[in-house]
Amino acid sequence: MSSEGATAVQQHEIDLSGIDALLEPYLGKRGTVIPVLQSLQEHYGYLPRPALEYAAARMKIPLSRLYGVATFYAQFKMNPRGRNIIRVCKGTACHIQGSPKVAERVEEILGIKSGETTPDLRFTLEEVACIGACALAPVMTINDEPHGRLTPDKIKEILDSYE
Amino acid sequence: MYEKHLMICGATGCLSSGSAKVQQALEDELAKRGLKEKFRLVMSGCPGFCEVGPIIVIYPDEVFYCRLKPGDIPELVEKHLLGGEVIERLLYKGPDVDAPARFYDTIPFYQKQKFNVLHNSGIIDPENIDEYIMRGGYRAFSRALKMEPMEVINEVKKSGLRGRGGAGFPTGLKWEFTYRAAGDKKYVVCNADEGDPGAFMDRSILEGDPHAVLEGMLIAARAIGSDEGYIYCRAEYPLAIKRLKTAIAQAEEYGLVGENILGYGVNFKFNIKEGAGAFVCGEETALLASIEGKRGMPRPRPPFPANSGLWGKPTCINNVETYANIPLIVREGGVEEYVKIGTEGSKGTKVFALAGKIRNTGLCEVPMGITLREIIFDIGGGIKGGREFKAVQAGGPSGGCIPAEQLDLPVDYDSLTQAGAIMGSGGLVVMDDRTCMVDLARYFLSFTQKESCGKCIPCREGTKRMLEILERITEGRGEPDDLDRLQELASSIKDSALCGLGQTCPNPVLSTIRYFRHEYEEHINEKFCRAGVCKPLFEYTIDPELCNGCTRCARICPVKAISGERKETHVIDPEICTRCGSCVERCRQEAIKVTPVRREADVSH
Structure with a gap:
């Protein structure tokens, strides 16, 4: 399972500093789960778990809700992708x-x-x-x-x- | 003033065949010669004929150049733009014309078409609102602003317009329900989540004439009393999204969107939501859930969105092509013109995407009631490579296939439903004798099964069981009772699934069994796939009578399964052969045949 191995390495280095600016336009509004996931993915190339945890806390919604939506749609990737x-x-x-x-x-x-x-x-x-x-x-x-x-x-x- | 206007198709089809490079070459050539003030270059919407892209149409000369390459550009500038000479070698040529054809009306692909919804596509610059207005745009909306809501709705009802997205529900009625629903906040939603594989008409409308869709939505808003709308568009359509955003900004600038529109005291605001890739979101209640930021799962109806839609508010939801029809109807004298086209139960035109084993792949707009034969043979130019027509799949994974015997079927909502297919969004995929109908059914089922949202059991489990049966038939493990099992499962899923996606997903299986039962039986009983698609059920054999030993097949074979000396008959080793078919495409003698698997080999073990 090489892709999982890669995830473990990558997750160590997840830089969360850019997230606040990224979440800013969406906080306190409704219907923003998908746009938030889309911009997180645009930022990281996939959806790293620490980023999802951080976003859920800031958005005051359960992580399971973000995870449920992220895994429902084909667009969202949970693992790092190739070049x-x-x-x-x-x-x-x-x-x-x-x-x-x-x-x-x-x-x-x-x-x-x-x-x-x-x-x-x-x-x-x-x-x-x-x-x-x-x-x-x-x-x-x-x-x-x-x-x-x-x-x-x-x-x-x-x-x-x-x- | 420009001397000539050059419209380069900038839609996805032509971009894929290299129109951006042609545009760049033209841009450079005009700049080099200092001609940019004289000739205007526009990346336009889709003129429909994807097969021969990239396409440039030059106005006012009305010359249609196709299959262009960047290397053709210096000649085009020199001879045509400066010299006024039509370059014959770049015109459309084909077996269906005697001489190179110069423009739309001489190219057979266009002759039976009727441009209504697509009347601006390829003619105007889709990123310029003035060109839309110049062609009569926003006149219907300003007329609607002066009318009472019910007057607008009555015109839409009188036009007989039915939803272009699938089921064909009367649009005017839907609007009336939303108008009459109680509530001060109402929404207008455009379904641009075109998910049917092989259908790209909505994308072309959005890319080629985005203002027509906005105008249709604005008219709907006026009719039902809404001040906010959403366009839910596939993220896979970045160009469409970009053009919509440009169009909305321009309409805002002109006071057609925003507060106190044109001084009538009404407001409207557009939002764009990018879909995240789920076929089920084409279903209206799933789409609304997705806008709300949830998983796109359908819910039982009633209540219908007209009464309880987005965030529980009354919502009018239609698809792209439906909205693009609205300005044609609501403009002055529009209804009278509109009802002249089409049949009793299906008015107006329909845009179809022609694809598959057809010669002229592309987009066409035809009057309702035209026959399939006219679409496939007159517009589509018949089957690629002169092979035999087998069937056409109408309506994507929710639709069904229609065999050769039914080619004279008029294309309208009711005839298609009777034949076991549906109008759907308008994808027509043509198949020839090398398409296996059992594999096709398996393909559609694997698609719907993967896209099933998992909420209701008939769809989640039922499609899985059907897929397993189809898989074992295509792998040579079919059992005599399998056809009965498939039909029984299909009918219970149709009766009990929660949403339209689930209820219609057995259609491809039912219609292939209805018209091609013998193919299923051959797979199950003889373990033979005549079309040469289901790999365990055939072998490739070289006909020694036809093989001339040219070695082309042996050279292309990726696994070196073909042996033979030059000018001598070649032989394929079935043990090594992976059935990739590269050799079949390569053989000029058509010597490589699909034959049943030789069972003797098994006995000798």
Whole structure:
């Protein structure tokens, strides 16, 4: 479980100093749980537990409430992510044009499953329901850069171009 | 004054095929030649034809250039902009036209379309409110301000507009319920959480004509008596969110939003909420819970949001395309024009996203009542690679598939429902003979199962059991009773799930069993997947009659499963082959066939 190991290391170094400024616009208002989580994630790249604990205390809500919302939505990540985020589109148009084979090839090359991060934090592999670039199916994005009309044999070269 | 206007598609489809690089090249070229004052460059909304992107349309010449590359730009500037010459090699070409086609009305993709909701998309600069106003924008809203609320609602009722997001509930009626609901604080909410995989029409409207959605919401606010609205948009649509924010700021500056709007003593404030990625939030009560900062879980209705919605207040909630229809209806003489289009029970137009194994992928707007055949073959240009049409999936994971026999079905709410599909948000995914219908059903179920919020048992557990059955069928462990089990589970989930997502998720399974039962039976009884999708249920075999020994397949194979000398028949070792299909795509002879797994090998062990 390399990703957990990475979490333990990272959590030691969580710097909470920026959080107050970040929470400021939301305190005392209703309906702010999701925007707070979104800005925490933008700040840290994921949701470190100490940051969630701190935010819950400042917002005067139970940590379980933040945790429940954070784990409900696909956008929120509880573990550190890699330098490069790969998203293989799982939309219908991509599926029937071979996205499962593309995803399989990516998994084979990186040795990780969807949702996991390589131990060297170079890549995180995720799924996305549809990015709406159906004309280019099957599609994957790496750091929001789209790569379209994929076949399994093109994958290695594309991955090699990211450090 | 500009001599020419160049509209570059800046929507997601064209951006993915490189329109930003083309725009940069054009920007540089114009600057280099000192032509920026003469020619105006606009990143516009989507003209719909994603297949041939990146696209530039040049006005007033009305020339449509497609599949552009940055390298084409110097020629375009030199020959067209300065020399006034149309560059033939950059025009649209295809098997459906005899000669390169110059503009919308000569390109078959556009000929049967009717631009109503999309009439500004690709024509105006979506980040400039003046262009929206110049094309008649905000006139309907200022008219509505002079009308009584019930007059506005009656016009919407008379138009016959039904919700474009899924179930097709009459919009005017929904507004009337919210208008009549007791309460001094009411909300207008726009559902822009377009989550159906393969559907991107709402995104295109938001990116191409954001003011139309704002105007629709403002009119709704006027009708029901609301002073605050929310737009709940997927965070995966950053461009749409950016354009909405720009549009709201501009409307505020013009006094169309804010306090004492245009001196009529009414107020309105917009809020944007970014969704955090949950398909179930497309369901209205789940969406409202999500705005409130909770987990997006649906609740039983009644009470409907019209009576008790956001923070318990009466709430009018419609989707993007529905709101974008409103200005067309409420403008002077709008209803009379509006009802001329469409069928008895379904008025107006519908925007569809065409995707899958179709030649012309993209977005199209058609009058209700047009047939599927016209959409798929006349607008869509038929099946990619000249293969055979098998079915079209309408309405995403809540919809169903429609087979070739039903291609002449008119597209309206009621006909689609009768055929076992739904209008849904308007995704049409076309499938050919290489799509496995059992795998498709498994795919949709795995999607809905993953997205199930877990609140009610039929959806949480029922979809899991259905998925397990489908998985074992696609893995070759199907049992003869499985079809009955699937149908029984499906009907109990339909009857007992809490929300629309749960109640409709068995639809893809039911409709594939209804029209493609033989495929299920072949999977279960013969252990064969004819489409070559379910990996344990087929092998690739090279037809020695067709193979010419070109070695292309052997060179592409990632696992070196193919052997054979140049100019001699090649052979695939099924033990090594991973069924990735790279060789099939590569073979020019179509010599690689999908064949049943040879069982003899098992016997010899």
